[in-house]
Structure formats: structure tokens, C-alpha cells
Amino acid sequence: MVVLERHTTDASPTKSEENFATFHSQAHFWGRLTIWSVIICTIALPLYLSFGLGYHPGWSVILTGFLSYGAVVSIIWFVEPISYYPILGVSGTYLAFLTGNIGNMCLPSASIAQSIVKAEPGTRKGEVTATLAISAASIVNTTMLIAVILGGSYLINALPESIRASFSFVLPAIFGGVLAQFALKKPVWGIGAIGLGIFAALGPVPPSFQTFICIAGTVLFAVILEKMKAGEQAS
Amino acid sequence: MNLASEIMDHPILWVIAFVVVLIVIFQAIVFIRISKKVAPEVGLTNKEVTSIIRTGAISSLGPSFAIIIVAISLITLIGEPTTMMRIGIVGSAPIETVGASLGAEAAGEQLSDKNFSAQAFTAAVWTMCLGGMGWLIVTTLFTKSLGRLQSKLTSGGGNRAKWLSVISTAAMIGAFGYFGGGQIAKGMNETIIFIVALLVMPVIMWAAQRFNQNWLREWSLGLVILIGMSVGYFLI
Numbered sequence: 285m286v287v288l289e290r291h292t293t294d295a296s297p298t299k300s301e302e303n304f305a306t307f308h309s310q311a312h313f314w315g316r317l318t319i320w321s322v323i324i325c326t327i328a329l330p331l332y333l334s335f336g337l338g339y340h341p342g343w344s345v346i347l348t349g350f351l352s353y354g355a356v357v358s359i360i361w362f363v364e365p366i367s368y369y370p371i372l373g374v375s376g377t378y379l380a381f382l383t384g385n386i387g388n389m390c391l392p393s394a395s396i397a398q399s400i401v402k403a404e405p406g407t408r409k410g411e412v413t414a415t416l417a418i419s420a421a422s423i424v425n426t427t428m429l430i431a432v433i434l435g436g437s438y439l440i441n442a443l444p445e446s447i448r449a450s451f452s453f454v455l456p457a458i459f460g461g462v463l464a465q466f467a468l469k470k471p472v473w474g475i476g477a478i479g480l481g482i483f484a485a486l487g488p489v490p491p492s493f494q495t496f497i498c499i500a501g502t503v504l505f506a507v508i509l510e511k512m513k514a515g516e517q518a519s
Numbered sequence: 520m521n522l523a524s525e526i527m528d529h530p531i532l533w534v535i536a537f538v539v540v541l542i543v544i545f546q547a548i549v550f551i552r553i554s555k556k557v558a559p560e561v562g563l564t565n566k567e568v569t570s571i572i573r574t575g576a577i578s579s580l581g582p583s584f585a586i587i588i589v590a591i592s593l594i595t596l597i598g599e600p601t602t603m604m605r606i607g608i609v610g611s612a613p614i615e616t617v618g619a620s621l622g623a624e625a626a627g628e629q630l631s632d633k634n635f636s637a638q639a640f641t642a643a644v645w646t647m648c649l650g651g652m653g654w655l656i657v658t659t660l661f662t663k664s665l666g667r668l669q670s671k672l673t674s675g676g677g678n679r680a681k682w683l684s685v686i687s688t689a690a691m692i693g694a695f696g697y698f699g700g701g702q703i704a705k706g707m708n709e710t711i712i713f714i715v716a717l718l719v720m721p722v723i724m725w726a727a728q729r730f731n732q733n734w735l736r737e738w739s740l741g742l743v744i745l746i747g748m749s750v751g752y753f754l755i
Contacts (some may be wrong), residue, residue, distance in 0.1 A: 300560045307557040311550070312663055318546040319659040322539055322608055326648045326655070329535045329604065333641040337526060341626045341642040349625035349646035353618050354653075361653035365661060370687040371694065374666040379550055381658040383543055384609040385586055387698050393578040395691060396740045397571045399724075400733070401563060406687025407680070409561040415554045416568060417575030419547040424576045425583040426543050426607055432587050433594075433603045440591055450752040454585040456702040456709045457747025460716025461740055463695045468721055470692060477692045481700020495697055502693025503686050510685050 304408055308374050311415075315378025322382060359492040367499045373411035376418055383422040392458045393421040399465055472509065477502045523640030527598025536600035540607040574737045581744035586611070593619075596630050597643065605647055609654045615647055622646030708754045712747045719746050 334340035365381060371391065372380050380390040395405070397417035403409040432440065440448070467474035480501045484494040526532075551572065558568050589612040593602040597619055605615045616630075622643035623630045630643065673679050702709040720743050727735035735742075 303557055303560045307553055308666060310553045312666070314546065314549045314553070315662065316659050318542050318549075319655050321542050323652055323655050323659070325535050325539045325542070325604075326608075326652050329532065329601070330641060330645040330648050332531055332535070333526070333637075333644055336531065337529065337637070339521065339526070339637040339641045341638040341645075345625045345638075345642050346622075346645045346649075349622035349642050350649045352625065353621045353646050353650040357614070357650055358653060361657045364654065365658050366665070367690070368694070369662070369665045369669075370683075370690045373669075374662060375550055375554070377658060377662045377665070379546065381609050381654050382546055384606075385582065385611060387694065388586065388611075389579050389582040391691070391694060392582070392740055393575040395695075396578050396736075397574040400570060400574055400736050401567045403563075404684045404688060405691045406684040407561075409563060410684075410687070412554050412558055412561050412563060413571050415550050416558075416571045417578070419551045419554070420572040420575030421579030421583075422547040423544055424579045425586065426540050426547075428583045429587055429590070429603060429607055430540055432591070433599050440588055446752060446755070448588060449755055450748045451585045451588050453708070453712045453747050453751030454581050454744050455698070456705075456712040457716040457744045457751075458582065458740065459695055459699040459702055460713040460747070461720040461743035463692070463699055464717045464720035465724065466688070466692045466695070467717070468724070470688065473689055473692045474696070477696025478699055478703075479696075480693065481696035481698070482703055483700070484697055485700040485704035494701075495694070498697035498700070499690050499693040502696060503689040506685055506689035506692075507682070510682075 307412075311375035311378060315375070315382075319378065319382055357492075360495075363492060363496050367496050370503075371405050372414060372418075373406075375415040376411060379415060379418045379422060383418070383425065385425065388455055388458060389421055389425060390418045392462050393417045395462050395465065470506075473502060473506050476505045480505075521637040523635040523637050524598075526637050527640065528600060532598070532600040536604040536607070539604045543607055570733065570737060574740075577737055578740040581741055581748075589613070592616075597640070597647075601644060601647075605651065609651055615651075618647040618650045619643040708751060711754065712751050715750050716743050716747050719743055 364386070365377060368380065368386060369377055376394065380386045383390065394414035394417045398405060398410055398413050401409070401413055403413045405414070463474055463478070477498065480498045483489070484498050489497055555568055563571075586606065590602060590606040593606070593612055593615060596616070606612065620630050620643075622645060623635070623639045625646070626636075626639035626642040628635055628639035669683070673683055699713060702713050720739065723735060723739045723742055727733065727739070
């Protein structure tokens with residue numbers, strides 16, 4: 285099946301290390317297979333509209349549309365997977381970037397689950413926990429989406445306007461809740477992160493770099509604090 | 520000239536959209552299976568695995584509903600199957616609306632126009648699909664290299680694993696600082712809800728610990744969302 289890739293220089297990797305390497309190579313295999321399949325579908329749909337049904341708008345129109353959209357999002361294609369990788373790990377990255385809704389669904393679900401089993405992000409336990417939680421979230425989200433598209437949309441439209449409006453408060457509630465959880469363990473890091481977040485949102489920061497600045501800034505801040513702590517203990 | 524509304528729910532579009540969402544579900548099921556297999560190795564009991572899956576599912580209910588409510592607005596613009604395909608994978612309703620509008624404009628038309636043509640619809644779909652493909656391609660091409668880099672960093676032993684955990688935790692906090700800051704910048708109501716959630720979450724976690732109620736922990740994010748929405752309901 286999948287070829288095992290081992291990059292550790294250790295002479296004899298332990299059994300559990302080997303099993304974890306197997307887990308990663310399986311994640312690479314299935315992650316790539318599923319994402320390539322979706323990429324093919326993604327291109328098949330407009331191709332069919334253009335040449336199957338014959339509504340091709342012309343390549344120059346497509347290029348114009350793509351370039352103006354690309355001007356907005358192309359940096360984010362790179363910034364997001366790289367910024368979120370330390371949190372999501374190999375398996376979490378494949379999952380979260382296929383199913384989407386990383387900030388509002390995948391990360392909060394993963395981080396609450398990690399707190400329940402006391403797993404730190406970035407550890408093996410943390411990665412497996414995140415993968416399980418994001419998978420479950422992805423299944424729920426996709427199933428609900430299918431159900432609503434197939435027949436429930438009029439139900440949602442039938443909801444009173446005031447209730448529908450209050451759904452716009454889901455996001456601040458999630459972000460506040462998850463941050464509080466971290467703030468209990470790392471209050472200073474939390475304060476630094478909110479400070480950076482407000483600066484990124486209101487300060488002169490180009491939108492495509494906001495995520496990166498907040499994540500890299502908080503990491504730098506935390507590393508400096510930890511180094512100082514380690515230095516104090518040593519002296 | 521054909522109108523977009525005549526082809527928006529063409530059967531082939533439905534088929535492709537279904538294949539996409541089924542692949543997403545399939546991927547999640549495969550990842551649950553391979554994670555379950557490795558779970559004992561990383562120190563997770565069967566009971567914990569079940570609890571994690573339940574937590575992920577519960578925590579995603581609120582966000583999923585919110586995502587879908589926003590997504591519904593896309594149906595009137597681009598039809599059911601294309602909405603299902605675009606919302607089912609990377610991307611969100613606001614960004615897809617931007618993509619679709621830019622595509623339609625490139626064809627010299629407006630998305631919401633009654634006489635929106637099939638050609639302009641095709642241009643909108645091309646823009647959304649090509650634009651969204653960027654994330655997928657970067658992920659599928661570079662995740663392996665990132666993984667290699669990570670294992671190289673941790674294979675040195677000593678303190679490196681500890682530092683990697685510091686970096687990952689700080690990255691997670693930084694990401695939520697960014698999301699939170701964005702909400703605070705939106706206005707007073709969002710700021711109030713954000714602070715309410717910030718205060719309620721520790722209370723729920725404390726109660727779960729104090730009375731030894733694990734279900735309360737699994738429901739914590741769901742409860743925080745409900746409380747936030749209720750407070751919001753009275754604010755507006």
C-alpha cells in the first residue's frame with residue numbers, strides 16, 4: 285500500500301513512533317487522494333457548463349474574473365495553510381482545508397476537544413484529538429448542508445427575523461469562549477493575542493497578512509516569555 | 520440568449536455537487552478510522568475517543584447552522600447545486616459571493632440581475648472554482664513538506680518537542696486573538712457578546728470540574744453559543 289517514509293535519524297524508532305509514522309503516511313495518502321478528487325470535480329463543473337452545455341463565456345472573461353478574484357485571495361492560499369499547520373498537523377490540515385470553515389468551526393471544535401482530554405496542540409495526542417474532532421464536525425456540517433439544500437431552506441426562511449439575526453452572534457461567542465479556555469492556562473499569551481488581534485483589525489495591516497501577523501506575533505511573544513522564564517530558572 | 524436560472528439546477532450540476540460533498544464525508548470517515556487505530560499509541564482511551572467525537576459534533580452544531588443560514592442567500596444567486604458544492608468545501612458564503620460577483624462582472628453582468636445570462640453564470644462558476652482551488656492545491660502539494668520539516672525539527676530530541684508545543688499553543692491562541700479582534704472591531708454588540716462568552720466559558724468549565732459532569736464539558740461550546748445568541752437577541 286502506502287510507502288512508509290521515515291525521516292528520523294534514530295537508529296531504531298520505537299514501535300509507537302513507527303505506528304504514528306504509519307498514521308501520517310495514511311493521512312498523506314487519503315488526504316491527497318480526496319483533495320485531488322475534489323479538485324477534479326471543481327474543474328469539471330465549469331468545464332461542463334462551458335463545453336457540455338455550450339455556455340462558454342470566453343477565456344478572456346474567465347481570466348479577467350479569475351485575476352480580479354486572485355488579487356484578493358491568492359496570498360491567502362499560501363498564508364493560511366502555513367499559518368494553521370502547527371495547530372492542525374498533517375491530518376488536520378487535509379481535513380480542515382477540504383471541509384473549510386476553519387476558524388468558525390474546525391479550530392473551535394478541535395480546541396474544546398483537546399481541553400477535555402488534556403492534550404496540548406502540537407503534540408501527537410493533540411493532533412489525533414484534533415483530527416477526530418474536526419472529522420466529526422465536518423460530517424455534521426456536511427450532512428446538515430445536504431439536508432438544508434434538499435428541502436429545509438424554506439424552514440430557515442420561515443424562522444422569525446429576530447432569531448435569524450441573532451445567529452450573527454455565534455462567531456463572537458465562539459471566539460470569546462475558546463479564548464477564555466486558553467486564557468485560563470496562559471492568561472498573558474491570551475492578552476497579547478487579543479491586543480494583536482485588535483491591532484490587526486483596526487491598525488494599518490493589509491487584510492491578507494492579518495492572520496499571519498497575529499499568529500506569528502503571538503508565537504514570538506510566547507517564545508520570548510518562555511525563554512525568559514527558562515533563563516530565570518537557570519540563574 | 521439563455522438565462523442562468525434555466526441551467527442553475529441542471530442534473531449534471533447536482534451530480535457533481537453530490538460527488539463533492541460525499542468525498543468530504545468519506546474523507547472524514549477515513550480519518551476517524553485511521554485516528555482510532557493510532558489513538559491508544561498517543562494515550563487516548565476508547566472512552567476518550569468517543570467523548571472527542573461527540574464534542575466535535577456538538578461544537579459544530581451552532582457554527583454549522585450559522586454557516587448554512589448565511590449560505591442560503593447564495594442559493595438565489597447561483598442555485599442549489601453550486602451553493603452546495605461551494606459551501607461544502609473550503610470557502611465561505613461571503614468569499615464565494617465575492618468570487619461569483621467578480622466572475623459575473625467580468626462577463627459584463629450583475630449576479631442579482633433578473634436577466635442574468637447562462638454565460639455570465641458560467642463565468643461566475645469558473646471564478647469561484649478556480650479561486651477556491653488555490654487552497655486545495657497548496658494544501659495537497661505542501662502539507663507533506665511541512666510534515667517533513669516538522670519531523671526534522673522534533674527528531675533532534677531534547678527540548679524541541681516542548682518548544683513545538685509552545686509554538687502550536689501560541690499559534691492557536693494567536694489565531695483566536697485574530698478572530699476575536701476582528702469581532703471587537705465590528706462593533707459594540709459583538710464586543711459585548713465576546714466578553715460575555717469570555718466570562719461564561721470558565722464558569723461552565725469550573726462547574727464541570729466541580730460537579731464532575733463530563734457532558735457539561737462536551738456541551739460547553741454549544742452552551743456558550745446559545746448564551747451568546749440569547750444575549751444578542753435582547754441587544755438588537
